[in-house]
Amino acid sequence: xxxxxxxxxxxxxxxxxxxLRILEERQFPADHIxxxxxxxxxxxxxxxxxQELVVQATGPESLEGVDIAFISATSRVSLEMGAAAxxxxxxxxxxxxxxxxxxxxxxxxxxxxxxxxxxxxxIIAIPNCATTPLxxxxxxxxxxxxxxxxVASTYQSVSGAGGAAMTELREQTRGAFQGGAPPPQAxxxxxxxxxxxxxxxxxxxxxxxxxxxxxxxxxxxxxxxGLAVAATCVRVPVYVSHSAAVHMxxxxxxxxxxxxxxxxxxxxxxxxxxxxEGLYPMPVDVGGTDDxxxxxxxKDTSHPNGLVMWVVADNLRKGAALNAIQIAEEVLKRDCLxxxxxxxxxxxxQSLND
Amino acid sequence: xxxxxxxxxxxxxxxxxxxLRILEERQFPADHIxxxxxxxxxxxxxxxxxQELVVQATGPESLEGVDIAFISATSRVSLEMGAAAxxxxxxxxxxxxxxxxxxxxxxxxxxxxxxxxxxxxxIIAIPNCATTPLxxxxxxxxxxxxxxxxVASTYQSVSGAGGAAMTELREQTRGAFQGGAPPPQAxxxxxxxxxxxxxxxxxxxxxxxxxxxxxxxxxxxxxxxGLAVAATCVRVPVYVSHSAAVHMxxxxxxxxxxxxxxxxxxxxxxxxxxxxEGLYPMPVDVGGTDDxxxxxxxKDTSHPNGLVMWVVADNLRKGAALNAIQIAEEVLKRDCLxxxxxxxxxxxxQSLND
Numbered sequence: 252x253x254x255x256x257x258x259x260x261x262x263x264x265x266x267x268x269x270x271l272r273i274l275e276e277r278q279f280p281a282d283h284i285x286x287x288x289x290x291x292x293x294x295x296x297x298x299x300x301x302q303e304l305v306v307q308a309t310g311p312e313s314l315e316g317v318d319i320a321f322i323s324a325t326s327r328v329s330l331e332m333g334a335a336a337x338x339x340x341x342x343x344x345x346x347x348x349x350x351x352x353x354x355x356x357x358x359x360x361x362x363x364x365x366x367x368x369x370x371x372x373x374i375i376a377i378p379n380c381a382t383t384p385l386x387x388x389x390x391x392x393x394x395x396x397x398x399x400x401x402v403a404s405t406y407q408s409v410s411g412a413g414g415a416a417m418t419e420l421r422e423q424t425r426g427a428f429q430g431g432a433p434p435p436q437a438x439x440x441x442x443x444x445x446x447x448x449x450x451x452x453x454x455x456x457x458x459x460x461x462x463x464x465x466x467x468x469x470x471x472x473x474x475x476x477g478l479a480v481a482a483t484c485v486r487v488p489v490y491v492s493h494s495a496a497v498h499m500x501x502x503x504x505x506x507x508x509x510x511x512x513x514x515x516x517x518x519x520x521x522x523x524x525x526x527x528e529g530l531y532p533m534p535v536d537v538g539g540t541d542d543x544x545x546x547x548x549x550k551d552t553s554h555p556n557g558l559v560m561w562v563v564a565d566n567l568r569k570g571a572a573l574n575a576i577q578i579a580e581e582v583l584k585r586d587c588l589x590x591x592x593x594x595x596x597x598x599x600x601q602s603l604n605d
Numbered sequence: 606x607x608x609x610x611x612x613x614x615x616x617x618x619x620x621x622x623x624x625l626r627i628l629e630e631r632q633f634p635a636d637h638i639x640x641x642x643x644x645x646x647x648x649x650x651x652x653x654x655x656q657e658l659v660v661q662a663t664g665p666e667s668l669e670g671v672d673i674a675f676i677s678a679t680s681r682v683s684l685e686m687g688a689a690a691x692x693x694x695x696x697x698x699x700x701x702x703x704x705x706x707x708x709x710x711x712x713x714x715x716x717x718x719x720x721x722x723x724x725x726x727x728i729i730a731i732p733n734c735a736t737t738p739l740x741x742x743x744x745x746x747x748x749x750x751x752x753x754x755x756v757a758s759t760y761q762s763v764s765g766a767g768g769a770a771m772t773e774l775r776e777q778t779r780g781a782f783q784g785g786a787p788p789p790q791a792x793x794x795x796x797x798x799x800x801x802x803x804x805x806x807x808x809x810x811x812x813x814x815x816x817x818x819x820x821x822x823x824x825x826x827x828x829x830x831g832l833a834v835a836a837t838c839v840r841v842p843v844y845v846s847h848s849a850a851v852h853m854x855x856x857x858x859x860x861x862x863x864x865x866x867x868x869x870x871x872x873x874x875x876x877x878x879x880x881x882e883g884l885y886p887m888p889v890d891v892g893g894t895d896d897x898x899x900x901x902x903x904k905d906t907s908h909p910n911g912l913v914m915w916v917v918a919d920n921l922r923k924g925a926a927l928n929a930i931q932i933a934e935e936v937l938k939r940d941c942l943x944x945x946x947x948x949x950x951x952x953x954x955q956s957l958n959d
């Protein structure tokens with residue numbers, strides 16, 4: 252595998268820091284690594300692969316000589332740096348929602364639709380951290396027995412809202428014992444000892460943007476524009492790892508044991524499903540690991556062709572940083588660092604309209 | 606309304622204490638009140654209506670001269686005291702799962718099936734605290750447009766597992782800051798900063814008893830033995846109030862505004878549904894109140910006849926103690942303190958087999 256120069260845009264954020272850890276763990280073939288962040292983090296020193304790297308200010312010059320830019324900052328930074336990357340001939344792998352639904356931008360979970368990296372035009376998007384575990388669990392079953400409907404209720408950790416939300420949960424919780432909790436700022440309401448049925452803003456249809464992302468991104472990644480999807484996205488007082496109670500309906504009846512077997516063999520999935528022994532996935536166990544964990548797989552008593560399951564993944568890793576690095580690995584493996592031609596775009600549009 | 610003599614069996618538990626508060630708030634027409642509990646609470650003094658009552662040991666003698674016995678203790682105590690109440694000619698209103706599915710025992714949420722108190726044979730059961738909010742939200746809509754399927758994912762507070770679980774959440778959370786958290790005892794795993802996809806034991810079908818209760822109790826209360834119901838019951842680190850993300854499918858398409866209007870007029874329900882103003886029900890707001898709160902009512906994007914909503918209620922109040930007192934009020938209102946005849950039982954069996 253060739254070595255590449257990379258830039259990590261937003262290196263000091265919760266996802267950025269995780270990204271650097273995973274880069275080391277996986278010995279990603281990076282030749283030169285540049286770290287950038289917003290003005291207030293400039294000059295910070297971050298140890299990476301035994302070296303101290305100095306954080307620079309994010310700007311178009313961040314992309315000089317760069318092959319791959321990982322972007323995890325604000326949507327505004329993504330829009331600017333994504334365009335700058337295309338201009339500079341670098342590949343942007345972007346963690347924001349800015350590009351995800353654009354027909355010329357592949358939205359990729361390598362285990363699900365790795366082939367889609369081939370038609371990139373300079374930008375590849377990472378799905379929302381609530382979408383990724385869902386498609387990871389659905390696609391292997393879908394290949395076997397088409398999924399016609401997905402209903403998900405999520406239990407999402409505060410790290411999905413960034414480092415400030417993690418600090419806020421800690422300080423609010425401490426305040427419950429010692430007094431003096433600061434008012435909510437990173438979250439719209441108190442999150443300590445509470446659950447908030449709202450992540451991101453509301454659309455006119457009563458769904459939050461987060462819930463709409465889960466629906467639209469699932470359809471795009473699974474190449475199933477007609478798939479019926481509905482989500483309720485809820486914030487819970489957990490630091491890391493998103494969980495979801497998921498109902499799937501299939502074209503034909505689906506046996507729970509069969510589903511368990513299919514998922515156990517699917518790459519990137521660990522089945523933890525021996526409930527009578529107290530074994531099912533939970534955020535405290537899953538945080539810091541790479542796989543999507545599936546448990547509590549059972550027949551849906553309310554639908555003849557349905558299954559219910561419980562899906563948990565580390566939202567900072569598989570939900571964001573790990574998936575980004577896996578996309579880069581997929582690009583290198585398929586040798587498609589440089590954008591494809593118009594044929595690729597046409598193929599992409601077609602696959603989206605299947 | 607006539608005044609009655611009551612016994613509160615399990616008076617020192619989380620539900621028992623709530624029960625005594627609500628008794629005062631509602632000025633329930635109790636002439637004499639007797640408090641009983643297990644041996645270790647005997648002699649405790651509890652202020653009720655300006656008097657200090659001394660807790661006695663639970664036993665058959667607890668029912669002497671008693672018209673209504675409220676039981677919220679263990680299932681074993683319920684079985685013993687329920688039988689003793691029938692023997693003594695008292696009406697037992699029971700909070701356990703011991704009698705709920707017995708065809709000769711009405712299972713009642715007064716706003717939903719208050720008429721069922723009339724065929725009691727000495728015992729009336731209170732539903733599980735996860736079931737009550739669900740049927741409260743479903744029944745008014747069901748009367749208007751038959752509900753064919755309910756899918757619920759719950760976010761249940763630790764008080765549903767009793768006072769010890771509340772203390773455990775507090776001590777575990779404190780331990781996260783100060784060290785020395787005790788190992789899980791009231792819950793099967795760490796609950797602080799975690800969610801646990803398991804409440805009660807597992808059955809052979811992969812559902813927990815809690816999830817099976819939600820299904821079977823919903824069918825019984827709504828007189829709909831064929832209703833399709835599936836639940837995933839999850840414990841979250843919240844002290845009081847259970848929440849649920851609920852999908853309902855109807856016989857005909859159902860407009861969200863119409864549902865909002867129907868629920869706004871239903872007794873015991875408060876609609877809090879102005880999400881763009883940050884208004885939706887949350888445990889921290891609902892705790893300590895009587896109603897079932899419904900918000901986030903919207904079309905189910907995954908089903909033409911479906912609605913999605915978010916339902917929150919205080920599990921100690923409407924989920925248990927308040928519902929028990931409302932049942933007693935319903936019994937007094939309908940003047941059916943003494944058991945009905947065989948005709949009533951026959952009618953009951955018939956209604957269950959509809």
